[in-house]
Amino acid sequence: MRSSQNKVTTLTAAIASLVKNNCHLSIGGFTINRNPMAAVYEIIRQQKRGLHLYAHSNGQGVDELIGAGCVSRLEIAYAGSGRFAPTCIRFRRAVERGEILVEDYSNYQMTLRFMAGAMGLPFLPTRSGLGTDIIRHWGFAKSLRKNDNGLPDQKLITIDNPFGDWCDSPKLVLVPAINPEVTIIHVQQADRRGNARIQGLTFADIEQAKAARHLIITCEELVEEEFLKREPDRNQIPFIHVDAVIPITWGAYPTACYRHYDYDPRYLNNYRQTAEDEESYQTYLVEKIMGCANHQEFIALNDDEHLKNLIADPETGYATGLKRN
Amino acid sequence: MRSSQNKVTTLTAAIASLVKNNCHLSIGGFTINRNPMAAVYEIIRQQKRGLHLYAHSNGQGVDELIGAGCVSRLEIAYAGSGRFAPTCIRFRRAVERGEILVEDYSNYQMTLRFMAGAMGLPFLPTRSGLGTDIIRHWGFAKSLRKNDNGLPDQKLITIDNPFGDWCDSPKLVLVPAINPEVTIIHVQQADRRGNARIQGLTFADIEQAKAARHLIITCEELVEEEFLKREPDRNQIPFIHVDAVIPITWGAYPTACYRHYDYDPRYLNNYRQTAEDEESYQTYLVEKIMGCANHQEFIALNDDEHLKNLIADPETGYATGLKRN
Amino acid sequence: MIKKEEIETGYSRREMMTIAAAREIKNGEIVFCGTGISMLAAMAAKNISAPQSTIFFETGAIDSRLDEVPLAVADSRVMHATAVNGGLAEAFATMQNRFTGSRVVGILGAAQIDIYGNLNSTAIGDYRQPEVRFSGSGGACDVASFVNRTIIFMQHEKRKFVEKLDYFTSPGWIDGPDGRQKIGLGSGGPETVITNLGVLRFAEESKKMYLAACYPGITPEEVQLNTGFTLDLEQAEVFPPPTSTELKILRQRCDPQRLILD
């Protein structure tokens, strides 16, 4: 499939065929930017269960998947949505209630774990984490690890530098690779074969993409291959890694997509309030998410004027002067 | 110096102050592309001696430095100039005569060594090299390593995967970081503070740049900071790594500089013939290199018509239809 | 909403904290910012006393212009007019890098801090089923491990300044002057803790936190009362209040919408 010349499909089909119950899934984006939200909502609609989810610092996407009951296990560095939710609400509740198992890493550790996966290595070293509870406390017990061959037998391993005092690093933490069964990222532009261009910060999306067995790319714009090939210095993901391409405008909404639209402060503030209350959260899920057949319908819940305010200014890449209180 | 707002200087001053005799130097570029040739020739003019040189696959730059007697030790993966010299001539001769010490790595190993340096790590792992003489044969003896605190005590170390069979990698080769005292790269565009943009392939230049204690950037074009900041996705090196910026047109000549000019087949073919003969090589050094006060004079040895033929076609980035026999 | 303290002094505690942190930033430094008040402190420093400091985010943005205050480190506002837009890999490598990391000052926050400046931003109670769960390390553990010095923002409450952390997320001085060296970390460590009551630093010989200054109107005893371990109060001075220039720049240039200040 990865050498196919046309990978364009529907989100419904891609999620149905690649995101299985209990699978190991990684989603791109960071807190309130470029989360693959259309895909997240489709996963919720298809009522996937038991997902083993990986992210580094993810906010909205992770919180909605947890809130909808799709997630059993989570490996993460940070679950927050910036000022809109310093700690994600449904994440916090699920962990405190013991509804999901969570295993903590630092942001760089998660980045290196995806990078190791992308590089085809079992681990990468870092000095981050030495002496901390991130090493001492495991979220997943040894037995759970043994029974899932998608997990390494150990969380993190501290070693002495085999090169002695080279680089003034007497000790290193080895972080094990992640090779998710599926990664989903949202990008600004892709072509039918799957070549992709991210504008602005790439976060750890490239590493997450290349570490995965299967890669789903949702994109704001489907463009011609020739268009991307005119400036290949600006592309990051070659088609050889890609399984499915789905063009979806507003595909990251309510999170931001640099140079296309900003995050929606109204949505994110409402979400925080809604997420705090069990009943209103269930109503939100039923009406806003399950109640829409697809992302287009979900976006259409907004009036045009509201969406227009979120459109990025071509100069700065965000909605300059947007009311964000 | 690295936080200075204006790092523009002359090549003469930058080489004189940063490239000391016997220092550990790394140069960017790959075989016949984007070698920092203006800097190489200036090093030759200043008659630097005893350099400990690092490259991955470098052709022209390495060969000229060796030919001029500047180099004592070399760590490298590949010394060749493509079809113009499958093995670099002066390199080959110097090694066969025992005039320089050389230590061999693979291209990925060298890349990872620079990457480790850039990441502030003492080593990175790979599966490349397992079972080969690249691990068994050291170019530098233990005693030499002990006496130079710029070198790790061991060349390469093979370990068992501490995560067992995770990622089907029972064994790994650990490659030690390189932190050169100075790296020199040639880029297409830079601003006065040192922000830099490479067009086309980056080779391992970014890793080499960030691994170094001091970084000299030569650039085809000195541009305004605002120009680079308008499209930061296309920049690779932020000013915080940079010590000196020197604008030099044709700074990579006779190697290519994508989107600016092609390599010069006539020069490279003549060089190969010249390099084969001891006497003509000494004449070349005296007349062509030492005989020019600077790179501008060296470039001016060519008539305008010849240089015009090398100018890159704006569509393809190279000199389309160039006679290359 | 105007708070009582603001009516009395003409500035809020949050403004005082932001300016206190901004004053710690030296010209030429590379400033690692998290979300919220730390970002505002970096913006204030750049606009007031350290114009050649470089603001830098773990998301990969270096030297962001920040025409508007970002509400998260991944906010598109950090991506505009940067020197380079990279990713997390590049950002953390810059901090772990031996040549650039030593020029980075990190600004962090946490849910708990101990006397050696070690931080918890993960959980209260049992790790696997906590009483209170926080966001997690994010980049905090990385920054605290790599960079030359860190500035820490805290709300000054007894339950937050604790004898023993519920979860050890990010390394401070560990357990004393050679604590970091013993576990394999290089130089660096926390330098200043800025709270809503005053400024704390770490004693050279013990690396224990002491009270360096109280904000005008706060007594050292009040600080001790809100601290879960015994503080050396002997060296406490009165912290110089924000100048009108500092306040003006903070309010008008950095956060005119008061998105973070309120």
Added chain:
Amino acid sequence: MIKKEEIETGYSRREMMTIAAAREIKNGEIVFCGTGISMLAAMAAKNISAPQSTIFFETGAIDSRLDEVPLAVADSRVMHATAVNGGLAEAFATMQNRFTGSRVVGILGAAQIDIYGNLNSTAIGDYRQPEVRFSGSGGACDVASFVNRTIIFMQHEKRKFVEKLDYFTSPGWIDGPDGRQKIGLGSGGPETVITNLGVLRFAEESKKMYLAACYPGITPEEVQLNTGFTLDLEQAEVFPPPTSTELKILRQRCDPQRLILD
């Protein structure tokens, strides 16, 4: 300069070698190319039988268009109209990657080869002061370690097909069927050796090289005479000569200036 063989057959040995290698490349494969003839073989395959193969260079170029033949893997010609222009780090990661590496076919050359397809491209004689020094591994050791299968180009001479390599640069089958596994490498290994005399492959049970085919006009005995170890000659067929279409495309589309073919 027309060679004797070319007058007799209408094509040169170098053309025969290039086409023999091109025929090994499957549609949909990712083709790692070195400098020279291997690059031409990949171009020929893409233009003849494997239009959906992807040409890829260790320098970081993926899916280069190659309107003109490059004279080195860093030639600016490989940078034009690619899917992505990256660097060495990305290129080798693609080969070491568990999902993409298995779809890469690598084309390599060397100065010496042994019966298990292990390669020397470093030195003849003592490593530290060699009789003959070559360019060194470049990416050869990396490719030979990582990818699923490799095709090797060799000049067929006794001093190049040796019992024991002077320097072991790149792993083939090491010393037999479980050789790679013993040293910690995954699946993959050399599949075909293409020389100026014929095509050699590796026996399934022993992983020893055998003669699979001779070019028209070459006898198995001639091949053995130019090989420094004993070859199984029993399975040698006559290799089908280049078709006129293959020759036409190779000469007109791939290397009209005969920069590599001569």
